[in-house]
Amino acid sequence: MLTPPEQFGIVEPGLYRSDTLHPSHFPFIRSLNLKTAILLTPELPSRAMSNFFEENQIRLIDLALGSWKNNSNSNSNNNTDATGSGAGGQGAGGDSSTSGTGGGAGGGGGSGANMFTLTTPSIPAAPFQTSWWKPLSEELIKEGLEMILDVNNYPIMVMDTSGIHEIGTFMGCLRRLQHWNLSSIIVEYRAYAGNKARYVNEQFIELFDIDWITLPASLPIWWIEQETMWREEEEERELQLEQEREAEAHRRQEDLNQLTIRPSNVTTSS
Structure with missing residues (x-):
């Protein structure tokens, strides 16, 4: 029996959204034949989820972890990384054209050709939350939108822990880029968020500058x-x-x- 995640949704053909995955969801996710998965929260995936992506040759990219790590590295008082991430170079979980040179997380040094490594792209140093009202940084949104608009990454799924806040904001910015009116965007956001909807997320969507996005060559x-x-x-x-x-x-x-x-x-x- 195929069991989708609670907050799973089809955004566009080949583009999906979801909350964090559990082993009961793996058969359903396998049926999507994903090529790429993007995480929007600065947390390492569970071992079971990492193994699942590795076994199914799905490239896993943690945008938020890359942003958080870059911001941490720019702080002169940064503490020892408590996430257990490796200090390797470019992740080996994807093909050789994978963008980003962030440290490979959860995969050791990343020297083995068949070793799964979490990819953390190099996002310009900026806090994960640039101010109290911003659920995500603009840099992270820009990086993520350009990834999901690149057909070479398809089929692709975007995830966060709850499937509501970060991803709802992210998809709202995508809808802005698709010329949706704001009312329709907010209706979709609240359809997933329910009584957990946050006004700051809706405000971020409204104020996000879509002209900042560079469209990939292959759409x-x-x-x-x-x-x-x-x-x-x-x-x-x-x-x-x-x-x-x-x-x-x-x-x-x-x-x-x-x-x-x-x-x-x-x-x-x-």
Whole structure:
């Protein structure tokens, strides 16, 4: 029997969201034929989850851990890393083109060609939470969105511990990039969050600068189709507005012409 995670969802074809995985979820996740999994929380995955990704040759990328580690390394008073992460180079869990050179976590030195290593991309040094109201850093969102818009990473799943807060914010920013209106974005966010919804997450989504995102060269089919449809709709709206402006200008010109040629009814008295 296939048991999906509690907060599992299909975002777009080949793009999934989920909370943390447990062994009972593995058969279902295996059926998705994932190529890449992204973690948004600065916590090492469980041994069972790491083994599952290794056995199924799924590249595991912990964006938040990379951001947290970079921020920790930039602090002169940083303590010894308590996560037990290795000090290896580029993770060997994916192919040789894997971006990011963060330390391999949970996999030792990462020297063995077949050894699974958690990949932590090199995100510009910034706190995991840059201020009290930001659930994620902008750098992490940018890095993650560019990854899930690269068709070479598909099929792909994005996870956090609860499946609600970080991932809800992340997907809200994706919806902004897809030209969704804010009301629809908030409805989707609250559908997963329920009574755990946070206003700061919704505020972050609204204020996130989507112009900061650099689109990859190879985009998913669903993105290309949606962008084409959106551009066609924008062109239709522009054409309609132009026609309305021309009609209004024509009406005004007719009114002016009627005022100009209207005979005078003024009579003079002797």
